[in-house]
Amino acid sequence: GQQLNQSPQSMFIQEGEDVSMNCTSSSIFNTWLWYKQDPGEGPVLLIALYKAGELTSNGRLTAQFGITRKDSFLNISASIPSDVGIYFCAGQLVPIKAAGNKLTFGGGTRVLVKP
Amino acid sequence: DGGITQSPKYLFRKEGQNVTLSCEQNLNHDAMYWYRQDPGQGLRLIYYSQIVNDFQKGDIAEGYSVSREKKESFPLTVTSAQKNPTAFYLCASSRAGFNSGANVLTFGAGSRLTVL
Numbered sequence: 001g002q003q004l005n006q007s008p009q010s011m012f013i014q015e016g017e018d019v020s021m022n023c024t025s026s027s028i029f030n031t032w033l034w035y036k037q038d039p040g041e042g043p044v045l046l047i048a049l050y051k052a053g054e055l056t057s058n059g060r061l062t063a064q065f066g067i068t069r070k071d072s073f074l075n076i077s078a079s080i081p082s083d084v085g086i087y088f089c090a091g092q093l094v095p096i097k098a099a100g101n102k103l104t105f106g107g108g109t110r111v112l113v114k115p
Numbered sequence: 116d117g118g119i120t121q122s123p124k125y126l127f128r129k130e131g132q133n134v135t136l137s138c139e140q141n142l143n144h145d146a147m148y149w150y151r152q153d154p155g156q157g158l159r160l161i162y163y164s165q166i167v168n169d170f171q172k173g174d175i176a177e178g179y180s181v182s183r184e185k186k187e188s189f190p191l192t193v194t195s196a197q198k199n200p201t202a203f204y205l206c207a208s209s210r211a212g213f214n215s216g217a218n219v220l221t222f223g224a225g226s227r228l229t230v231l
Contacts, residue, residue, distance in 0.1 A: 006157075033219060042119075042205050042222030043158075088157065092218055102148075102173070103220060107157040 006106030012114040013079045021109040022073040023089035031092040032072040117142045119223035136191045136226045138206035147189035152203040
């Protein structure tokens with residue numbers, strides 16, 4: 001089945017740093033979504049990407065839909081303590097009636113604060 | 116405000132018991148989903164429903180059952196057949212059904228099930 005490889009699996013941030021994470025797929029996607037999950041809560045949508053090459057920002061967050069349609073990255077600029085959490089990428093193919101329109105999720109990048 | 120409500124937030128179950136997790140949405144969304152999340156892991160799809168009275172198995176449906184009698188509600192039953200049920204369960208919904216160009220999930224706050 002489809003696989004999404006998200007990296008890094010975890011990272012430590014220091015306040016003010018820029019951080020990046022990415023997702024790669026063995027399949028071509030038509031939609032990429034980035035979610036953030038706080039401890040004990042459900043994921044919340046950060047950015048949605050719908051076109052290859054698209055670069056979209058949401059405050060200090062910037063995400064890009066890769067030209068090959070097999071990858072996406074998320075960048076956080078000038079990180080702050082509340083950026084801590086788990087970030088998930090999710091991809092979706094053009095829906096096929098037999099398969100529905102399920103999302104495929106990456107394994108998540110856990111962002112932690114440097115001690 | 117519209118959203119998804121999951122209950123209970125925390126649930127303890129003895130081995131051999133069935134337990135039902137509630138999921139209600141007032142977003143007027145057509146599709147609803149159940150995901151399982153294990154510590155340090157991503158989200159795995161259990162069941163999904165594109166329309167009332169219809170649902171499909173996801174990637175890890177064994178040991179679970181669902182119903183979709185109303186558009187707003189999609190309860191998940193964790194049966195005694197599920198060998199390792201301790202996990203965080205997330206319900207989600209989306210606007211689009213089939214043939215959608217982009218399908219964005221809205222998640223509930225989750226239910227944490229612990230088997231004693």
